[in-house]
Amino acid sequence: MSDDVAIVGIGMHPFGRHEGVSGMEQGAAAIRTACADANVKWADLEFAFGGSVAAGNPDSMVSQMGLTGL
Numbered sequence: 001m002s003d004d005v006a007i008v009g010i011g012m013h014p015f016g017r018h019e020g021v022s023g024m025e026q027g028a029a030a031i032r033t034a035c036a037d038a039n040v041k042w043a044d045l046e047f048a049f050g051g052s053v054a055a056g057n058p059d060s061m062v063s064q065m066g067l068t069g070l
Contacts, residue, residue: 009038028064042066 011033013026035042042065 008040009034009036011035011037024061024064027061031061031065 011030013030013033018026031042031048035045048062
């Protein structure tokens with residue numbers, strides 16, 4: 001196992017009010033954008049970290065992405 005860490009993609013949901021879209025859904029959209037930016041599949045990731053003061057529990061966003069064993 002390596003101690004190396006790589007940030008290979010970034011993603012952000014547009015700021016503003018979005019009727020009918022929860023903070024969790026906005027976070028999941030940012031994750032999909034970051035994966036596309038990095039040209040990687042979500043299933044290929046070995047670790048995920050999230051942080052937010054407004055969207056509730058960002059670490060639970062992985063379940064929004066359909067991955068619960070990360």
